[in-house]
Amino acid sequence: MTKKFQSVKGFYDVLPEKQKLFRFFEDAALDLLDQYGYHEIGLPIVEPTELFVDSVGSFTDIVEKEMYSWEDHLNNDRLTLRPEGTAGCVRAVIQNNLTYNGSAKLFYRGAMFRHENVQKGRQRQFHQLGVETFGIPSPAADAEQITFLDRLWKKLKLKKISLVINSIGDIEDRKAYRVKLIEYFEKNFDQLDEDARRRYKDNPMRILDSKNKDMQALLNNAPNLSDFLSQDAKDHFNELQKLLLQNNVNFSVNHRLVRGLDYYNRTVFEWTTNDLGSQGTIAGGGRYDYLVESLGGNSTYACGFAIGIERIVLLLEENTQLTTFSPEVYIVNNGVGAQAFALEVAEKLRDEAFSVSVNLEGTSFKSQFKKADKSDAKICLIIGEEEVKNGIIQIKLIRENGAQTSSDVSELIHNVKKFLS
Numbered sequence: 001m002t003k004k005f006q007s008v009k010g011f012y013d014v015l016p017e018k019q020k021l022f023r024f025f026e027d028a029a030l031d032l033l034d035q036y037g038y039h040e041i042g043l044p045i046v047e048p049t050e051l052f053v054d055s056v057g058s059f060t061d062i063v064e065k066e067m068y069s070w071e072d073h074l075n076n077d078r079l080t081l082r083p084e085g086t087a088g089c090v091r092a093v094i095q096n097n098l099t100y101n102g103s104a105k106l107f108y109r110g111a112m113f114r115h116e117n118v119q120k121g122r123q124r125q126f127h128q129l130g131v132e133t134f135g136i137p138s139p140a141a142d143a144e145q146i147t148f149l150d151r152l153w154k155k156l157k158l159k160k161i162s163l164v165i166n167s168i169g170d171i172e173d174r175k176a177y178r179v180k181l182i183e184y185f186e187k188n189f190d191q192l193d194e195d196a197r198r199r200y201k202d203n204p205m206r207i208l209d210s211k212n213k214d215m216q217a218l219l220n221n222a223p224n225l226s227d228f229l230s231q232d233a234k235d236h237f238n239e240l241q242k243l244l245l246q247n248n249v250n251f252s253v254n255h256r257l258v259r260g261l262d263y264y265n266r267t268v269f270e271w272t273t274n275d276l277g278s279q280g281t282i283a284g285g286g287r288y289d290y291l292v293e294s295l296g297g298n299s300t301y302a303c304g305f306a307i308g309i310e311r312i313v314l315l316l317e318e319n320t321q322l323t324t325f326s327p328e329v330y331i332v333n334n335g336v337g338a339q340a341f342a343l344e345v346a347e348k349l350r351d352e353a354f355s356v357s358v359n360l361e362g363t364s365f366k367s368q369f370k371k372a373d374k375s376d377a378k379i380c381l382i383i384g385e386e387e388v389k390n391g392i393i394q395i396k397l398i399r400e401n402g403a404q405t406s407s408d409v410s411e412l413i414h415n416v417k418k419f420l421s
């Protein structure tokens with residue numbers, strides 16, 4: 001028996017009905033990105049493994065256990081399918097000197113790969129739309145991105161979405177905080193779960209994000225990072241909040257929000273919904289003012305975010321009635337020379353920007369008429385052997401009681417325009 005293949009676990013086909021929602025999302029987002037002056041950059045899916053280790057961080061879930069990495073023996077390279085887009089974008093900015101005139105506002109979209117446990121809203125191949133602003137120290141850059149997202153959700157008519165923000169300070173602030181946090185966890189070691197015991201020294205802040213119910217009391221009483229912020233970091237955060245209020249963006253502050261990637265400083269934020277079960281984060285981001293320099297570039301302020309497109313599509317599926325595409329003209333054809341003639345006629349109509357579906361199945365007129373009817377086209381053109389011989393085409397107005405008329409091929413464009421107007 002021949003083997004029937006299945007797609008790899010966590011990797012999905014996006015069937016046409018769903019793909020329409022991807023496109024609906026992208027159309028809305030791309031229009032808005034233009035309005036805000038972000039420029040698209042195309043980035044490779046494969047990057048050197050070390051790029052992610054050095055940026056996302058070696059003690060993060062992503063780098064510890066979720067990357068698709070391999071050794072390319074032909075070149076002795078260690079490579080990885082990108083688990084996220086920021087690292088590659090920063091690499092590209094440095095490599096191509098994209099901040100030569102001070103700042104850059106970029107976005108990218110495409111597939112990302114993480115070997116995670118699969119569940120609703122969590123896949124191993126998923127798609128992100130990411131936005132990154134380089135070279136702007138002011139919280140205006142953070143505010144602009146967050147306001148963009150607020151506007152996008154409104155445009156997509158997504159409801160019940162909330163924004164949480166926090167400031168995790170600068171490197172020096174976090175160093176001081178880290179020491180206190182490790183001390184606190186050491187003192188309460190018996191209350192830590194296995195995962196926390198393993199990482200409390202390497203990545204103690206990440207433990208604050210733990211969903212383990214048994215640790216919540218311990219985490220609630222942990223030292224608070226906001227008490228360790230420098231005045232500059234505090235000012236930045238206060239100014240951001242002012243800007244958000246000024247632009248009518250609702251938010252709440254959660255001092256325990258730290259996010260799962262190591263490169264952040266100061267602002268971090270997440271947009272969440274309760275409508276997707278446990279995978280409710282639809283977008284997340286923040287500042288990463290140290291990353292460009294740590295990857296070999298000049299010191300450059302930066303902030304960004306990424307949207308998880310599958311999660312948006314899940315929300316759209318419940319809320320959005322899309323008008324499905326239907327051609328304006330449907331051509332049925334049967335008999336010697338009819339299909340070739342139909343293709344020729346269709347191209348002529350497409351030259352005039354009509355949308356045209358040609359039935360290529362070679363089945364009976366009866367079955368083709370059924371499909372024409374289903375297609376929702378307004379006009380059906382009928383081409384049989386007679387029509388090929390005479391250069392005359394039958395026009396059936398399928399939405400007007402099937403009234404039928406005929407047209408010389410030279411008059412066809414004119415007649416189709418008349419009937420469609």
Ligand code: HAM
Pocket residue numbers: 083084085086087114116121122123124125126127128130131132260261281282283284285286303304305306307308309310311
């Ligand atoms: P992230 O929070 O890891 O951030 O991912 C951003 C979004 O991607 C998440 O909020 C979620 O919607 C979606 N996502 C992540 N993993 C999965 C998955 N396995 N299946 C489906 N969707 C998923 C970043 O990736 C950062 N690079 C964002 C950023 C840009 N920060 C600064 N600039």
